[in-house]
Amino acid sequence: MRKKQTTIKRFLLVLIITSFNFYSGQAQTNDITDNEALKAVLAAKEAAEKTGVLVNIAVVDAGANLKSFIRMDDSFLGSIDVSIKKAKTARYFNIATGELGKLTQPGGIIYNIELSNGGLVTFPGGIPIKNKQGKIIGAIGVSGGTIEQDHAIATVGAKSILN
Amino acid sequence: MRKKQTTIKRFLLVLIITSFNFYSGQAQTNDITDNEALKAVLAAKEAAEKTGVLVNIAVVDAGANLKSFIRMDDSFLGSIDVSIKKAKTARYFNIATGELGKLTQPGGIIYNIELSNGGLVTFPGGIPIKNKQGKIIGAIGVSGGTIEQDHAIATVGAKSILN
Amino acid sequence: MRKKQTTIKRFLLVLIITSFNFYSGQAQTNDITDNEALKAVLAAKEAAEKTGVLVNIAVVDAGANLKSFIRMDDSFLGSIDVSIKKAKTARYFNIATGELGKLTQPGGIIYNIELSNGGLVTFPGGIPIKNKQGKIIGAIGVSGGTIEQDHAIATVGAKSILN
Amino acid sequence: MRKKQTTIKRFLLVLIITSFNFYSGQAQTNDITDNEALKAVLAAKEAAEKTGVLVNIAVVDAGANLKSFIRMDDSFLGSIDVSIKKAKTARYFNIATGELGKLTQPGGIIYNIELSNGGLVTFPGGIPIKNKQGKIIGAIGVSGGTIEQDHAIATVGAKSILN
Incomplete structure (x- = not known):
C-alpha cells in the first residue's frame, strides 16, 4: 500500500x-527566443574574432524569419545577403547548407534548387539550430571566411544556446 | 423497319x-475544376500520409495559375515554393519536371532554363494532369520527400481525377 | 481530512x-494545422457558393507561410495574389486588413506601408485566425467579391475552426 | 623661456x-562599428522592454547596408522588413523617416518616392545615427509599436552610441 x-x-x-x-x-521549446538568437550571434562573432575571420552572422527563427544579425567591420558587403540566405536555406530544408549542396550540383537529384524560394545558398555555412530536446527551432548562417571557417563559426553559434 | x-x-x-x-x-474538358483540383490535392495528401512522407502539394490550372494547395504539418518550409514551381513548370512545358531536368544540365539543349519564368524547378515531382480524353488541363507539384516519393505522390494526385 | x-x-x-x-x-495551440486550414478554406468556399460569389481563398500559418489555398472556377485570376497577400498582411500585423487600410491612406499614420514586405494588401478580406484560447494561429485572405463579401466570407472561414 | x-x-x-x-x-568617425551598432540595438531593445512594446530593430551603416538587427519575441512579422526599410530610408536621405513622409503625400514635392530603392518607408521610426562630431555614420529603424513609440525607441538607440 x-x-x-x-x-x-x-x-x-x-x-x-x-x-x-x-x-x-x-x-523556447518550439521557437528560438530573441535572447537565444542574440547569444548565438555573439558566440559566433567571438569565435570569428579569435580566428581573425571577418564575417556576417544571421539567425532566423522557426518560421525562417530574420531574428538577429550582426556584420563585423570590414567584412564583405556581399556576405550580408549570403549569410541570411544560408540561415533561411538551413531552416527551409532542416539541413546544413553544405549537405544540401552535394545534391544540387549538375547531375544531382535537386539540381538548381537554388533558384527557388527567392534564391537559396547551398554551400557550407548554414546550419539548423536545435534545442536541448533536439528539435529544430531556427537556423544560423555565416558568410565571409572560407566555407570551412564559416561552417565552424556557425557551429559554435548554434551550439552556444545549449549552455 | x-x-x-x-x-x-x-x-x-x-x-x-x-x-x-x-x-x-x-x-472539365479544357481546364481543371476547383473540385478536381481539391480532389487531386487530397488524394496526394492521403498517399503521402500512408507512406509517412511530409509534403507540400500544389495544383495549377490550364493557365498555370495556382488552383489549390495544401502544406502538411511539419513539412519543409522551402517546399511551398518548390511544389508550386514544380506544378507551374510541368504545365509551362507540358512535361514531367524530371524529364525536363534531363535537358537542362550543363551541355544540355536547354541548359539553365530554370532561370526563366521567375524560376523553374526541373527535378521530379511535377507532372501534367490530363482529363479522360488525354488533354492536359493542369498540373500538380509535390515537394518534401525524396524525388521518387514526390513523383509517386504527384502521380496519385494527377490520376485521382479520372475516377 | x-x-x-x-x-x-x-x-x-x-x-x-x-x-x-x-x-x-x-x-493546434500555437499554429494552425493542415486540417484546420483545409476546414477554413472549405467553409469559406461553401459560404461563397451560397451567396453566388466567385473567390480565391488563402490560409497562412503562424509564420505567415501559405498553408492551404483554393481558387473557385471563373474567379478573377488577379485574386490569387490578392487573397494570399491579404492573408499574409493579416498575420504580419495581427489585424483585419480593412482596419490596417484605415491607417495607410494619404495623411494616414502608416501611409504607403503597402510597399513593404514585397507588397501588402490593406483593404478588407484578410483576417487573423484565432484558436479557442484567442491566440492568433494563422490568417485567411479572400478576394474576388466586393470587399464586404470578401470580409464576410473570410470571417466564416476563420470561425469554422472553432466548431 | x-x-x-x-x-x-x-x-x-x-x-x-x-x-x-x-x-x-x-x-568610428566615418562609419558605425559593429559594437556601436550592437550597442544601439540593445539600448533600443531595453527601452522597448521598459515600455512594454514589442519591436524589430535594425541598424544600417554609412553605406546603408544592414549592420545589426534584433526581433523581439512575439513582435509583428511584418515589422522585420519595415524596420530595415526605415533604417535604410533614414540613411538614403539623411533624414528622420517621419520628416520625409511629410513630403511624399499626394501633392507633395516627392510624391510616391516610396516606390524607389526597392521600397521605402516614410512614416516615423527611422532616424540617422550621428557620431560625436555630428557626422551621420548610419541609421536605425524601429517597427512594432505606435509611430510615436517607434520614433522614441529609435532615438534612444541612436543616442546610445554617444555615451
Missing part, C-alpha cells in the same frame, strides 16, 4: 514538473 | 448524352 | 487534463 | 592626443 502511494506520488511529481516546463518554457 | 427505328433511336440517345456531357462538363 | 484529499484529487485532475491537452493538442 | 617650452610641450601633447584619437578612432 505504501509502495503504491509512493508510485502514485512519483507519477504525479513527473506530471507537475512536465506541466511546469510547459508553462514556463513553451516559447 | 422496326430495326431501323431502333437504330435511329440509339443514335439520337447517344447524341443527347454527348450533348449533355458537353454542356454540363465543358469546364 | 477527506475534504483535503478531495481538493488534492481535483487539483491533480486539472493537472492531468492540462498535461493531456499539452501532449495531444500542442500543434 | 620656460613659458615657451611649456607652450611647445602643450602643443605637442595636443598633437599626440589628436593623432592617437585619429588612428585609434578612425572607423
Whole structure:
C-alpha cells in the first residue's frame, strides 16, 4: 500500500514538473527566443574574432524569419545577403547548407534548387539550430571566411544556446 | 423497319448524352475544376500520409495559375515554393519536371532554363494532369520527400481525377 | 481530512487534463494545422457558393507561410495574389486588413506601408485566425467579391475552426 | 623661456592626443562599428522592454547596408522588413523617416518616392545615427509599436552610441 502511494506520488511529481516546463518554457521549446538568437550571434562573432575571420552572422527563427544579425567591420558587403540566405536555406530544408549542396550540383537529384524560394545558398555555412530536446527551432548562417571557417563559426553559434 | 427505328433511336440517345456531357462538363474538358483540383490535392495528401512522407502539394490550372494547395504539418518550409514551381513548370512545358531536368544540365539543349519564368524547378515531382480524353488541363507539384516519393505522390494526385 | 484529499484529487485532475491537452493538442495551440486550414478554406468556399460569389481563398500559418489555398472556377485570376497577400498582411500585423487600410491612406499614420514586405494588401478580406484560447494561429485572405463579401466570407472561414 | 617650452610641450601633447584619437578612432568617425551598432540595438531593445512594446530593430551603416538587427519575441512579422526599410530610408536621405513622409503625400514635392530603392518607408521610426562630431555614420529603424513609440525607441538607440 505504501509502495503504491509512493508510485502514485512519483507519477504525479513527473506530471507537475512536465506541466511546469510547459508553462514556463513553451516559447523556447518550439521557437528560438530573441535572447537565444542574440547569444548565438555573439558566440559566433567571438569565435570569428579569435580566428581573425571577418564575417556576417544571421539567425532566423522557426518560421525562417530574420531574428538577429550582426556584420563585423570590414567584412564583405556581399556576405550580408549570403549569410541570411544560408540561415533561411538551413531552416527551409532542416539541413546544413553544405549537405544540401552535394545534391544540387549538375547531375544531382535537386539540381538548381537554388533558384527557388527567392534564391537559396547551398554551400557550407548554414546550419539548423536545435534545442536541448533536439528539435529544430531556427537556423544560423555565416558568410565571409572560407566555407570551412564559416561552417565552424556557425557551429559554435548554434551550439552556444545549449549552455 | 422496326430495326431501323431502333437504330435511329440509339443514335439520337447517344447524341443527347454527348450533348449533355458537353454542356454540363465543358469546364472539365479544357481546364481543371476547383473540385478536381481539391480532389487531386487530397488524394496526394492521403498517399503521402500512408507512406509517412511530409509534403507540400500544389495544383495549377490550364493557365498555370495556382488552383489549390495544401502544406502538411511539419513539412519543409522551402517546399511551398518548390511544389508550386514544380506544378507551374510541368504545365509551362507540358512535361514531367524530371524529364525536363534531363535537358537542362550543363551541355544540355536547354541548359539553365530554370532561370526563366521567375524560376523553374526541373527535378521530379511535377507532372501534367490530363482529363479522360488525354488533354492536359493542369498540373500538380509535390515537394518534401525524396524525388521518387514526390513523383509517386504527384502521380496519385494527377490520376485521382479520372475516377 | 477527506475534504483535503478531495481538493488534492481535483487539483491533480486539472493537472492531468492540462498535461493531456499539452501532449495531444500542442500543434493546434500555437499554429494552425493542415486540417484546420483545409476546414477554413472549405467553409469559406461553401459560404461563397451560397451567396453566388466567385473567390480565391488563402490560409497562412503562424509564420505567415501559405498553408492551404483554393481558387473557385471563373474567379478573377488577379485574386490569387490578392487573397494570399491579404492573408499574409493579416498575420504580419495581427489585424483585419480593412482596419490596417484605415491607417495607410494619404495623411494616414502608416501611409504607403503597402510597399513593404514585397507588397501588402490593406483593404478588407484578410483576417487573423484565432484558436479557442484567442491566440492568433494563422490568417485567411479572400478576394474576388466586393470587399464586404470578401470580409464576410473570410470571417466564416476563420470561425469554422472553432466548431 | 620656460613659458615657451611649456607652450611647445602643450602643443605637442595636443598633437599626440589628436593623432592617437585619429588612428585609434578612425572607423568610428566615418562609419558605425559593429559594437556601436550592437550597442544601439540593445539600448533600443531595453527601452522597448521598459515600455512594454514589442519591436524589430535594425541598424544600417554609412553605406546603408544592414549592420545589426534584433526581433523581439512575439513582435509583428511584418515589422522585420519595415524596420530595415526605415533604417535604410533614414540613411538614403539623411533624414528622420517621419520628416520625409511629410513630403511624399499626394501633392507633395516627392510624391510616391516610396516606390524607389526597392521600397521605402516614410512614416516615423527611422532616424540617422550621428557620431560625436555630428557626422551621420548610419541609421536605425524601429517597427512594432505606435509611430510615436517607434520614433522614441529609435532615438534612444541612436543616442546610445554617444555615451
